[in-house]
Amino acid sequence: MIIELHLLQSFPTSNLNRDDMGQPKSVTFGGAIRGRVSSQSLKRSARTLFPEVGLAEGETAKRTKRLLQQAANRLVPDGRGEAGNEDRTVVREALRQMGFGVNGATDLTEYLLFVKATAVDSLAEHCKENRERLLKDAAKREKDPKGSEKKKPDSETLKVAKTILDARRSVDIALFGRMIADNKDFNVDAASQVAHAISTHAVAVEFDFYTAVDDLKPDAEAGADMIGTVDFNAACYYRYANLDLGQLRRNLFGTVPELKAEDEDLLKRATSAWLNAFVRAVPSGKQNSMAALTQPDALLAVVRDSGAWNLANAFLNPVEGTGVMETSTRRMWEHFSELRHFYGDDGIRTVAMASLSGDLDALGVPRQERADTLPAFVGKVLGEHGG
Known part of the structure; x- marks a missing residue:
């Protein structure tokens, strides 16, 4: 069984994930330069939250x-x-x-x-x-x-x-896998796939020119004692990750036919921790100077028997105008609905959609697939799959 998580999250002035030049990472998609946050950065951010979302220290790795x-x-x-x-x-x-x-x-x-x-x-x-x-x-x-x-x-x-x-x-090794090039016997296939987050619209890198003054400098001396620049952008990102519950079970416990009660409990908590941590995950880059500590505005989760749909192509044509989040939310839901109609939804068990600022009535989201709060969203997604 697969759980998919699709998030739209807008960040103001930020440099969440820098390249070797200190600039926010980017990618050309649909002929336009987009902001990008690497999957490694997002996984690291999620891992640091595991102790806060139900996992004990001995259940995670280093x-x-x-x-x-x-x-x-x-x-x-x-x-x-x-x-x-x-x-x-x-x-x-x-x-x-x-x-x-x-x-x-x-x-x-x-x-x-x-x-x-x-x-x-x-x-x-x-x-x-x-x-x-x-x-x-x-x-x-x-x-x-x-x-x-x-x-x-x-x-x-x-x-x-x-x-x-x-x-x-070890939950995080089970989720994200382990590769040791010279010792393949120790490799672990990841149960969770995580995409690089990309902005739904075109972005341009800007820079902040800053100065600093020596607090003990005599009043008669003018001028700054330090000058420099910091690169940043502002973007609405589409984030995607999925979790293969069968692979997670095998990674955690091997191929045992039945799980003990404590193993069932760990499997459920691992699934819940994955979901809650990825919803809350925010990369730490330049946060002390920019504090771009936002939360996702639109959340879509799909529980299916097999397969996976990354919805990035909803933004192949970059979103334009000022209503970026509203348009991005509409495009994400419409693209999912089109895929669902064309390819069929026989294998889809659960769909949960939530939006803080969007109009779910206007989008035509069925009542039974809506969630008004994060606990309701999590409850719909997990259900018997790891609640």
Whole structure:
């Protein structure tokens, strides 16, 4: 079963997601330059909200390059102080045997590893139990000219690594997946697909020229002590994400035929957290100086047996004029209705539509598919699917 979420959200002066030049990200769509917010930015924003929408700390994961340092610190007796060279050598060797490259100068892994909270303790426990062997292997490797080369783990080491990096019951890994290029055995297929948000209309990047004055400068001295510019835009974005409940279940619990009561509870809370977090997610870029902290104005959710419809083509021709949100809401609903009419809606189980400023009567939204509040919207979407 698939849950789709379509949102229209307008932001005033903002730079939510910057490119390498510091400008708001953009894309050319329908022959016009649009504002863009990357899917990675939106997923990060949603992940940070999970503790606020029903998930406990142990049910989420961390992205880090610092697995070595964290595990090595667990090897220090009574947890006092920083790990010594020998402790770091033990963990470094364990990671290398598992197939993870480690920078010898910084002790950082080659790339960010997405691991759940128990991974550090599990890795530390493995290192404690195999300390002497790992130290001998490390010394032997240092004498070998090819010792620094990465090698695929043997079957026994792979089994240990899979236990340490077990992603089951970790909601954000289950939702967004995990890819480790050199160790495909640890990959997890994402249950949620997230699109880059794009503006429904053409945008132009503008800039703010600012100055700052030294508060302790003598009154006789004139002029600014700092000058600069900050790029920004203002846009109404179409946001889209979907969630495959079957894949979420498999990622969280494997292929068990029946779930325990506590597993059913986690599955429901994970689904609810996904929905509530994505509705509330706002990227953090330049928020301290621009405070573009808005909420979605139009919300459309579809629960279907299979398949998925991204409604971005409703805005292939950029919206024009001053009634951007009203026109965008109408276009989104009309495009969905046209797809529904042409392709059929036999597989559609639930539709929920809400609009803070739009006229749902004028749009022709059926009464049974409307929601007047966010709790009502969430309730319609989840129902027996994870309420």
